[in-house]
Amino acid sequence: MERPRDLNDAQWQAVTYDGGHLLIVAGPGTGKTHTLIRRIAAAIPSLKPSEKILAVTFTNKAAGQMRDRLMALGLPQRQAYIGTLHAFCLQLLREYWEQTALPKDFKVASPEDIPDFKKDVLERISLVKSTKLAITPDEEYKAYQRALRQKGLIDFDDILREALDLLEDEAVAGKVRAQYPRIFIDEYQDINVVQNALLKALAGPTGIVTAIGDPHQSIYGFRGCEVKLFHRFAEDFPNAKILYLNENYRSSPNLLTASMQVIGKQADKDFELVARMYEEGKLFIHQAATDRAEADYIAGQVEKMVGGMDMLSARGARRSFGDIAILYRLNSQRHVITQALDHLGIPYQASAKPPKPPAYSDEAALGQFEEVLDYSVEKVSLLTLHAAKGLEFPVVFISGCEEGLLPLDLEGMKSDPREERRLFYVGMTRARECLYLSWAGRRQIFGKTVFHGPSPFLADIEEELKAYEAARASRKKFKKPEPVDGQMKLF
Amino acid sequence: MKFYADLHIHSHYSRATAKNLDLENLYLWAQLKGIQVVGTGDCIHPVWLKELEDKLEPAEEGMFKLKAKYAKPMDARVPPACRGQVRFMLTVEISNIYKRLDKVRKVHNLIWFPSFDAAKKVQAKLNAIGNIKSDGRPILGLDSRDLLEITLEADPMNLFVPAHIWTPWFSALGSMGGFDRMEDCFADLTGHIYAVETGLSSDPLMNWRLKQLDPFILVSNSDAHSPAKLGREANLFDTEFSYRGIYNALKDPRDKGLVATLEFFPEEGKYHYDGHRNCHVRWHPKETIEHNYLCAQCGKEVTVGVMARVEQLADRPEGQKSPRWRPYKSLITLPGLIGEAKDVGPASKAVDETFQRMLSSIGNEFYILCDASIDQIKQAAGDVIAEGIARMRAGKVEIAAGYDGEFGTIKIFSDKERKAIDQQLALF
Secondary structure, X not given: OOOOOOOOHHHHHHHHOOOOOEEEEEOOOOOHHHHHHHHHHHHHHHOOOOOOEXXXXXXXXXXXXXXXXXXXXXXXXXXEEEEEHHHHHHHXXXXXXXXXXXXXXXXXXXXXXXXXXXXXXXXXXXXXXXXXXXXXXXXXXXXXHHHHHHOOEEOHHHHHHHHHHHOOOHHHHHHHHHHOOEEEEOOHHHOOHHHHHHHHHHHOOOOEEEEEEOHHHOXXXXXXXXXXXXXXXXXXXXXXXXXXXXXXXXXXXXXXXXXXXXXXXXXXXXXXXXEOOOOOOEEEEEEEEXXXXXXXXXXXXXXXXXXXXXXXXXOOOOOOHHHEEEEEOOHHHHHHHHHHHHHOOOOEEEOEOOOOOOOOOHHHHHHOOOOEOOOOOOOEEEEEHHHHOOOOEEEEEEOOOEOEEOOEOEOOEOOOHHHHHHHHHHHHOOEEEXXXXXXXXXXXXXXXXXXXXXXXXXXXXXXXXXXXXXXXXXXXXXXXXOOOOXXXXXX | OEEEEEXXXXXXXXXXXXXXXXXXXXXHXXXXXXXXXXXXXXXXXXXXXXXXXXXXXXXXXXXXXXXHHHHHHHHOOOOHHHOOOOEEEEEEEEEEEXXXXXXXXXXXXXXXXXXXXXXHHHHHHHHHHOOOOOOOOOEEOOOHHHHHHHHHHHOOOOXXXXXXXXXXXXXXXXXXOOOOXXXXXXXXXXXXXXXXXXXXXXXXXXXXXXXXXXXXXXXXXXXXXXXXXXXXXXXXXEOOOOHHHHXXXXXXXOOOOEEEEEEEOHHHOOOOEEEEOOOOEEEXXXXXXXOOOEOOOOOOEOEOOHXXXXXXXXXXXXXXXXXXXXXXXXXXXXXXXXXXXXXOOOOOHHHHHHHHHHHHHOOOXXXXXHHXXXXXXXXXXXXXXXXXXXXXXXXXXXXXXXXXXXXXXXXXXXXXXXXXXHHHHHHO
8 A cells, every 4th residue: 555645654554564562653743643543544444343442532522622633534432432541441330330349320439529638649649540550548548438438428539449349350352352443542651551551451462552652751740640651662562563653854953953952862773753844933031130020021922923912023923822822830920921922912811620520420520630721712821840741832931930830849849850841841742833942140039139140951952942022122142140149059 | 955074983981082072072073074973982981971961952863962051152263164063973993802712802983972861871881891991982891792782772863883903903893803704793683783984094986895894884984082073074964964864874775865974094004014113114015915024124914904905805806896987085184184285294383383274264164175176275375285185085195004003104296396386486
């Protein structure tokens, strides 16, 4: 069969490989979703009428998009289950509830349904449930599980664990495996041990698994996801083939080079991205004295590039609000930015958790951790770096590129510096044409004033690629800031 | 009854507007100019809306008047010859910036409301969509068509009028940020638009050249950013003195309630010709085409003005009228005229003195420009100004056309002529 024009050689190889399990390592902007969908589409015609493919996505939104795209290819929906692992497992539990230890009309709880337990306790229990296959319950854990079951509730993590228990029933597992002989899973770099075990149980000895992801974009370690599971794929799924997608169709070559210099320190040696966009983009570094000044700078740049404000500023301005994203490490950085945008009357949307869903519906429970953006109106997107994963914008600002925030290292907030580097890489690779990396020497955060130098990640980008943007139009190199109160840390 | 209406203005809550752009000064200047119905502008801005509710009271249907306690202190500043009733109508301009058909579109649209309730309904919708508090003319990433839908859903009596439809950067048909067809901009809802605003840089004659504008009646307003700029353009109605009267005059093609419009000479507008202001390149569209749209100074694409844009989209020969045509008068503002006659700037003290004197002895500005006899003007302001007004009425003016944001400059007299007229005066 001849390669279609909308797939490159590597993508085509990934679509057509039929030698068993497959891991596709797909860097940012390399056509990951496109390739996965085409591979799914190629698998459907060979199914028996009783069979379905199982396509697992990271979010409900991603599932919806995948459904739409498969529909656009004219494929019968009834031969595919597309959804999050939680949604799929919940369906299994409902279908086979008699084989579970759950009551028939069990409900999925949201954290708000368990008022007797503090947030940090819930977080700790959740982390245990998603990182340990075998749990030795302590008193707190037992009390929590008891409280849930008394109300006929299971929590979000229990959906997977109960499903895992269910699949130990060979009769059930056999039926499920027969129905879903082909399994596809997206965002494999952000999988935890429970999900990994589930996947193995679902595949059994006969199922064929295709996983796709990018270990350089693994950013959910704090939720118990383990990038080492990505690298262990060939052991979990014997004789797996590994294929690489490395042609980037998103970012300007200079932006891509800068991104690779940041991730380079821990990059997979076999894996270097090749730019397939040819027009040079722009990478600006901006040093601001304070977080407020940084926010004013960002808002001013947005105003300039949209040019909506008066007739003269319109010249050469070719962006609209939807082209622009402002990213940050912590939600608490957002307020000062929204103030600056408000001041200039720039419309924005901040990703925020939707209002509490009506309790106890499966749909609501499954959507509870997803963030919802309003796309009916164009606005500047304000997102945490985590929430920006999977999105792309012509123009991206990353604010707070400074010590203490990237990598995150504030009082009471520690992080894995390698994961922080990946997070910064995720942010940088969201940009198509224009990337602004800004930082502030002084910042108010959690009610405290902190003084920081630039993020060490900035130093990993070679000088050649960076343009230093001063607050006022003239361009000059930034000076090392004067130490303030003797607390200033310089790199 | 006959009345003038100026329905596109701003308040001091819009950016780049005069600090004294408040209801009291609008009330004052509307009388000096001869306007009976003036838009409030910015009426969905929460603070301005509150002020409107506090200071205005209902008058005729859909019209509001300034409460006596606010009006009274201003009355002393209105010469008796200019005094007249002033009504406010609730109006707002929205700046829509969004992507459509792969291009960034920047379109300004006017919404006129029959009541505070109607305005508040739209306010609530837009408040949920974007920021309406920072700027009296809010900037929303909302498609013009969707704004129109919101407007119509809120109250069927709301009027939606695309603003200054030819201005290059911010309009429905503008060369830089607009569309080639009204239907491309407003899609299935185009039929719910009854009027379009011509803007300062185009006059009805130019607009008649587009068959696609035939369904619309042409309106003209000042887009004033200061009280003194009120009435640069305006509409003359002869109909019921109410919102409904205006509504019907715009909506119903058989209604003859809109009698005429007062216009700028389009050449005087900021975007009549093409060019680059910073490069001092001002071109007639023919020159622009000769230069392949590239600036002779900087090599970048020039700002294509209204004249060229109209020519680009025109499908009817010059001079033919559209079915809903109305007569119009091309005017120069009185301060502009006095300045030209005296050969001084329009904002100078000498101009203001003469301006005030003429208002006191003759009447409001529209009356002076359109109706007063030349003899009466001669007596009050002298031969040169009287001659200037006569020439303006006859269209005998020379204007170096505006371009790329720079207003055009008017010339009615040469230095020699000015002297000659003065000498004639001296002889008698």
